[in-house]
Amino acid sequence: MSTSTVANHYTRILSLWPQDALRPxxxxxxxxxxxxxxxxxxxxxPSDPSVSKEKPSIAAAKPSSPPSPQSEAPQINALYTLLEDRYSKKYPLSPAVFRPTSNPEYYDRLMAEIERAPQKSWLQAKLDEWKLKIRWQ
Structure with a gap:
């Protein structure tokens, strides 16, 4: 594997990687x-213009010797397996895992909260956090 091939793979992975809505x-x-x-x-x-214009210093910690392109092949393969979701396809979970007997609606509520989280203001997030700490009876 050559240096340009490794760069092409990393560039392709970066272009296909999904956006992180919770931690932009x-x-x-x-x-x-x-x-x-x-x-x-x-x-x-940055795809989101609201994210700060300053780029964090990515090149701050440089390795002592440049890595070899051959040693990057397993890393690239691991990223592709995550990107293609190979493990969840190879080892599917039963629907019962997502509906535990003790709290069957837990994962549905969790996913709804995750979908709402990026649109919340700071104040709304704090209010929701406080609501969880106070017991209303």
């Missing part, structure tokens, strides 16, 4: 970019 300021793509920097991968511009 610290997405996993920054880690992938940092891993690909020695091979010439260019960092992606």
């Amino acid at each position: 300021n610290s997405p996993f793509t920054r880690t992938i970019e940092k891993r690909g920097l020695p091979f010439g991968v260019q960092p992606l511009p």
Whole structure:
């Protein structure tokens, strides 16, 4: 595997990686970019204009010796397995796992809360947090 092939793979993975709606300021793509920097991968511009214009210093910690392209093959393969969701297809979970007897609506409510989280203001998030700490009886 050559350096340009590694860069092409990392660039493709970065373009296909889904956006992190819950943590737009610290997405996993920054880690992938940092891993690909020695091979010439260019960092992606922030897709959300509300995210700060300043780019965090990705190249702050440079490795002592440049990694070999051959050693990146397992890393790239691991990223593709995550991207393609191979493990959940290979080892599917039964529907009973997502509906525990003790609290069958737990995962439905959790997913609804995760979908609502990016649209919440800071104040609304704090109010919801306080509501969970106070017992209403």
